[in-house]
Amino acid sequence: MPADSIGEAVGRGGTNQAVDVRRVQQLLLARGFARLGDADGICGRNTVDAIVDFQRGFMRRPDGRIDPGGRSWHHLAGTYSGMIRQPPPATLSTTDLTRPVPRPAADTLNPGLQAVSNRRMLELIGDPRSGDYSSQCQPPTLPRVRRNTVLDSVGPFRVAGLVPAVLSLKAVMIDIRAEQPAVYRALGTAGMLCCRWVRGSTTSISNHSWGTAIDLTLGGVLDVHGNDSVQFGLTLIAPIFNRHGWFWGAAFRTEDGMHFEAGADLVESWIHGLL
Numbered sequence: 554m555p556a557d558s559i560g561e562a563v564g565r566g567g568t569n570q571a572v573d574v575r576r577v578q579q580l581l582l583a584r585g586f587a588r589l590g591d592a593d594g595i596c597g598r599n600t601v602d603a604i605v606d607f608q609r610g611f612m613r614r615p616d617g618r619i620d621p622g623g624r625s626w627h628h629l630a631g632t633y634s635g636m637i638r639q640p641p642p643a644t645l646s647t648t649d650l651t652r653p654v655p656r657p658a659a660d661t662l663n664p665g666l667q668a669v670s671n672r673r674m675l676e677l678i679g680d681p682r683s684g685d686y687s688s689q690c691q692p693p694t695l696p697r698v699r700r701n702t703v704l705d706s707v708g709p710f711r712v713a714g715l716v717p718a719v720l721s722l723k724a725v726m727i728d729i730r731a732e733q734p735a736v737y738r739a740l741g742t743a744g745m746l747c748c749r750w751v752r753g754s755t756t757s758i759s760n761h762s763w764g765t766a767i768d769l770t771l772g773g774v775l776d777v778h779g780n781d782s783v784q785f786g787l788t789l790i791a792p793i794f795n796r797h798g799w800f801w802g803a804a805f806r807t808e809d810g811m812h813f814e815a816g817a818d819l820v821e822s823w824i825h826g827l828l
């Protein structure tokens with residue numbers, strides 16, 4: 554058995570061989586599921602709970618089990634190939650990273666993830682500005698949004714956003730730095746928390762209004778909105794965002810390649826932690 558795979562299923566209903574359980578526990582620990590404690594090779598409740606929490610990032614109904622070669626295994630091992638993975642070239646210039654490429658096919662984008670609707674955001678958190686929106690960025694007025702907002706560094710830049718979204722971005726950026734260092738060096742932001750309508754709409758509230766969406770730049774260059782092309786560098790990091798439960802705006806009807814937002818399951822998982 555190669556060191557980077559498991560022999561039999563781990564978790565709820567799995568065979569739970571100690572060597573496999575230990576491997577899964579090590580990977581979960583490396584992803585920040587610290588309450589597991591030690592990788593002791595015993596599949597108890599903490600291990601199953603950690604698997605379920607991990608699966609929430611990309612599954613609607615987590616089953617608490619990691620099958621060898623299955624989707625959860627690939628997410629855990631960082632080998633998920635729902636999108637074509639390209640090895641990071643040794644050096645990528647800003648010109649390479651900002652080169653427009655056709656947006657990937659719809660069925661390869663955001664595997665297992667859903668964008669969260671306005672209706673659900675309003676139910677879960679409330680209306681950040683009581684209906685008072687324009688096409689311009691304005692600050693939130695809703696106390697619940699204001700008191701759950703933070704301005705902090707996520708690695709390559711500082712952003713203001715909803716606290717759990719900013720924390721999640723820090724984890725995303727750690728992975729980008731390790732797996733796509735050239736993209737990491739070029740990354741900037743065109744904004745996170747910003748109460749406004751979706752571009753081109755006067756009825757849909759942008760998820761930026763809750764501070765759960767972020768717009769990225771590469772080498773200071775913005776992706777062109779709505780032209781069905783995306784910057785090459787964004788295709789390299791979209792799978793990393795997806796793995797953390799973030800939805801890529803390239804899949805929107807009007808392509809929005811610079812835009813990433815917390816997916817529906819991720820937002821649902823944050824609600825009870827808000828003040």
Ligand SMILES: [Zn+2]
Nearest residue numbers: 766767768812
């Ligand atoms: Zn955006």
